[in-house]
Each structure stands twice: as C-alpha cells, then as structure tokens.
Amino acid sequence: MTVDGVNIIGPVFGELGLGEDVRTLAEALVSSGVPTTIFNYPKRLTTRQGDRSCEQYVSDSLKYSCNIFCFPAFELMHFFLEFGPEPFEGRYNIGYWPWELSLWPKDFSFIQDLVDEIWASSAFTLNCFQNSFSKPVFHIPLIIKEPLQFEALPTSIEALEADSFKFLFVFDANSTLIRKNPKGLLRAFASAFGRSQETCLILKTMNYRHHDEELSEMIAAAPNVIFINESFSKAQINLLFKLSDAYVSLHRSEGFGRTMAEAMLLGKSVVTSDYSGNVDYCNENTSFLVEGKLVDVAPYAYPFWRDAKWFDPSHASAVSALKTCSEHPGLRQEKIEAAYKFVSEQFSTATVAEKALSRIAAL
Incomplete structure (x- = not known):
C-alpha cells in the first residue's frame, strides 16, 4: 500500500518514558517530511501530563493510512474494545511495544493479530518478539536526544x-x-x-x-x-x-x-x-x-x-x-x-x- 502519512498513537503529554518515545518519534518523522499526527492514548495516566512540546501535532482523528501504536501491547486490547475495528481497517498497523522480559506469554500471542508488523526498540526485545510472533519484526531503536533544557528543582535538596x-x-x-x-x-x-x-x-x-x-x-x-x-x-x-x-x-x-x-x-x-x-x-x-x-x-x-x-x-x-x-x-x-x-x-x-x-x- 502507499502510505500518505503516519498516525502515532500514544501518551503524547505524559511525563514518562513512553511519552518521550511518542514525542521523539513524531519529531523525527516531521523533520523528515512525513505528514504526521498524534492521537493521545491512553489518556488515563497516574503520571503528570504536562509536556506540551508536540501539541501542534495532536488530533482527535486518524488522518493517515499508517498507525504506529506506541504503548504496551496489552493496552492495544483496551484500545480495540474502546474504539472497535474501525481505526485498524484500511490502515497499515505497527506495534511499537515496550517489553521487559525475554519471554512473551504464549496465551497472549493473539495480540499480534491487531497489527501488521512489530517494531522492537532493542536487540533484547527483537529476539523476544521474533521468537514469539509470526508477524514480521524490525529493530527500530529509540531516539535519545541530548538534554538542553534545565529547570530549578521544586524543593531544595x-x-x-x-x-x-x-x-x-x-x-x-x-x-x-x-x-x-x-x-x-x-x-x-x-x-x-x-x-x-x-x-x-x-x-x-x-x-x-x-x-x-x-x-x-x-x-x-x-x-x-x-x-x-x-x-x-x-x-x-x-x-x-x-x-x-x-x-x-x-x-x-x-x-x-x-x-x-x-x-x-x-x-x-x-x-x-x-x-x-x-x-x-x-x-x-x-x-x-x-x-x-x-x-x-x-x-x-x-x-x-x-x-x-x-x-x-x-x-x-x-x-x-x-x-x-x-x-x-x-x-x-x-x-x-x-x-x-x-x-x-x-x-x-x-x-x-x-x-x-x-x-x-x-x-
């Protein structure tokens, strides 16, 4: 299929690593000329959601023909139950899933049926996913940006x-x-x-x-x-x-x-x-x-x-x-x-x- 742009789905405002994954990926695609929008999900987080650095890319609709899901694989089940099959249909779906163990639970291998391919952020997760899923898996590392902004701590230490x-x-x-x-x-x-x-x-x-x-x-x-x-x-x-x-x-x-x-x-x-x-x-x-x-x-x-x-x-x-x-x-x-x-x-x-x-x- 011809991809006209990318929808990144993830906690774009979250002040946690997952949020940073979403924001850095969006900035990379935009800087490369790829039409990009971000759909904020999941919205119910216990961490603060105050990082608005990518707010200009946020949309309530999935505008393009490729989805990249930047959140844990098990959250994808909740996403499907909340929105149904429509967000997936007619689009190429990529799971960019964080995972910390060397083994994927066999009883949950069906999650791969919701995506067309899977991205792994490290050789460690790549090995796990390749041994666990029949869908194609590719190594796409996380982006690490040199921190340039510093702010006084809220309390004196x-x-x-x-x-x-x-x-x-x-x-x-x-x-x-x-x-x-x-x-x-x-x-x-x-x-x-x-x-x-x-x-x-x-x-x-x-x-x-x-x-x-x-x-x-x-x-x-x-x-x-x-x-x-x-x-x-x-x-x-x-x-x-x-x-x-x-x-x-x-x-x-x-x-x-x-x-x-x-x-x-x-x-x-x-x-x-x-x-x-x-x-x-x-x-x-x-x-x-x-x-x-x-x-x-x-x-x-x-x-x-x-x-x-x-x-x-x-x-x-x-x-x-x-x-x-x-x-x-x-x-x-x-x-x-x-x-x-x-x-x-x-x-x-x-x-x-x-x-x-x-x-x-x-x-």
Missing part, C-alpha cells in the same frame, strides 16, 4: 550542594520495585561506602504509594541516601542528572533503559546490570558493568512471571563497580567520552529516522 560524589537512580515505582531493584542497589551502596558522607545516593522515584516497609527502613537507616518521591518535569530531571556525578541501575531487566542512555548524553558515567535492552549501548568501553546470573522470576513477583527469567545482579560485582567508578576519575572519563560518542551517533534523531523511514517507504 541540600545534598546536591554538598561536596560529595553523587550517584543517581531515577525510576517509576509503577514499573515495579522488584524489577527496578532499588533494594539491591541500597545493599550494594551500603557495602561499598557505609555511612560515609563523602559519597551519596539519590533515589528519585514517583508513584511510590504502596510503601515497601523494608525499602523504607533501609532508606531511613542510611544518612547518605536521599529519597525523592515526586513528579518532576523533564527539565527538572535533566538538572538532577546534571548535578550528579554518575548514574546507576541494578535492574533485573529493561526493554531499552532510556535513563541510562540519557545519562550518557549528559556526560555521566553509568554503573549498570550487564543484561537486557541496555547492552545495545552499555559495554566495557562505555560503562561499569555489573555481572550476575539469570534466575526464575518468582511466582507472582511480576506480571506474566510463568516460565520467565531475569537478571540477578551480583552483590560483589555491584560493590566493586560502584567503588571503581567513584575512585578512578581517569577511567570514568574514558568511558564517558566513549559512551557519548556511541549514543549520540547510534540513537540520534537522524539515525533512527532513517531506519523508520526505510520501513515506511517499503510498505
């Missing part, structure tokens, strides 16, 4: 003014604490630095409503850990990155890991699990890798846990990586420079737009 080495971890509690693994990070940080005020850890989260008693006690017992449970604008998050010295993620699994790539473009060294979507850009040259092993996802620990595995970061390896990062500025700088070069080249608007356009042109 005294630790950010202190002369200490600052590690930062940013996560959404809605993405589950067990997958993001802040407790594993706190244990490793405590073993590496004890209660020393020369090094601090900033845990920036949001949507932390169902309090984890053990996590709260670990934070309260650590004088060098700052816990922030508040929604920040993108520009405020950028400033938090800028004021930190290094970024750390001891995740069990990530589909892509946008925050790590953004940290690299802000010139911050990254300590990270050597597993899942982030290994597309996290390697020995660009980051401080934490070793570990694959383990079964515990029953009911995560949606669709049956038969799934994920990463268990080694405590000893994490402690070593944190210490090495903080104690060796020369090595840190080497990795920072290599990471910036790689991410700025491989995940730029121009590079990803070329990949996306090649698929659209082939339709």
Whole structure:
C-alpha cells in the first residue's frame, strides 16, 4: 500500500518514558517530511501530563493510512474494545511495544493479530518478539536526544550542594520495585561506602504509594541516601542528572533503559546490570558493568512471571563497580567520552529516522 502519512498513537503529554518515545518519534518523522499526527492514548495516566512540546501535532482523528501504536501491547486490547475495528481497517498497523522480559506469554500471542508488523526498540526485545510472533519484526531503536533544557528543582535538596560524589537512580515505582531493584542497589551502596558522607545516593522515584516497609527502613537507616518521591518535569530531571556525578541501575531487566542512555548524553558515567535492552549501548568501553546470573522470576513477583527469567545482579560485582567508578576519575572519563560518542551517533534523531523511514517507504 502507499502510505500518505503516519498516525502515532500514544501518551503524547505524559511525563514518562513512553511519552518521550511518542514525542521523539513524531519529531523525527516531521523533520523528515512525513505528514504526521498524534492521537493521545491512553489518556488515563497516574503520571503528570504536562509536556506540551508536540501539541501542534495532536488530533482527535486518524488522518493517515499508517498507525504506529506506541504503548504496551496489552493496552492495544483496551484500545480495540474502546474504539472497535474501525481505526485498524484500511490502515497499515505497527506495534511499537515496550517489553521487559525475554519471554512473551504464549496465551497472549493473539495480540499480534491487531497489527501488521512489530517494531522492537532493542536487540533484547527483537529476539523476544521474533521468537514469539509470526508477524514480521524490525529493530527500530529509540531516539535519545541530548538534554538542553534545565529547570530549578521544586524543593531544595541540600545534598546536591554538598561536596560529595553523587550517584543517581531515577525510576517509576509503577514499573515495579522488584524489577527496578532499588533494594539491591541500597545493599550494594551500603557495602561499598557505609555511612560515609563523602559519597551519596539519590533515589528519585514517583508513584511510590504502596510503601515497601523494608525499602523504607533501609532508606531511613542510611544518612547518605536521599529519597525523592515526586513528579518532576523533564527539565527538572535533566538538572538532577546534571548535578550528579554518575548514574546507576541494578535492574533485573529493561526493554531499552532510556535513563541510562540519557545519562550518557549528559556526560555521566553509568554503573549498570550487564543484561537486557541496555547492552545495545552499555559495554566495557562505555560503562561499569555489573555481572550476575539469570534466575526464575518468582511466582507472582511480576506480571506474566510463568516460565520467565531475569537478571540477578551480583552483590560483589555491584560493590566493586560502584567503588571503581567513584575512585578512578581517569577511567570514568574514558568511558564517558566513549559512551557519548556511541549514543549520540547510534540513537540520534537522524539515525533512527532513517531506519523508520526505510520501513515506511517499503510498505
């Protein structure tokens, strides 16, 4: 079929990674001359919806002959139930779905019947989708833009003014604490630095409503850990990155890991699990890798846990990586420079737009 333009369907105003996926893709297509409109969905989000940078592209109608669905695959069922088959009929439908596990649940493979092809943001998700679906799957990375806007934080954080080495971890509690693994990070940080005020850890989260008693006690017992449970604008998050010295993620699994790539473009060294979507850009040259092993996802620990595995970061390896990062500025700088070069080249608007356009042109 001949594509006359693209409808991107996703949470365009959302101040979260999914919203950034929608906005950067729209900007890439528009800058490449592709007629583009955005249909805001899902509208019911617990995160703030204050990013209006792409509002000029938003429409209540699907104007063009190609749909790209930029939200979780299971939300596509809700979309179909809400709007029926009409949005899909006579259009080429692409699922650009985030996914964090190496295994897709067999009972839900029927979701692919709603789309004509699937885009995967990393080699990790590409492998999962290719092993799970009969529809064609293509690797279209996420776009990572160098942050240029900075905004004062809503509250004063005294630790950010202190002369200490600052590690930062940013996560959404809605993405589950067990997958993001802040407790594993706190244990490793405590073993590496004890209660020393020369090094601090900033845990920036949001949507932390169902309090984890053990996590709260670990934070309260650590004088060098700052816990922030508040929604920040993108520009405020950028400033938090800028004021930190290094970024750390001891995740069990990530589909892509946008925050790590953004940290690299802000010139911050990254300590990270050597597993899942982030290994597309996290390697020995660009980051401080934490070793570990694959383990079964515990029953009911995560949606669709049956038969799934994920990463268990080694405590000893994490402690070593944190210490090495903080104690060796020369090595840190080497990795920072290599990471910036790689991410700025491989995940730029121009590079990803070329990949996306090649698929659209082939339709």
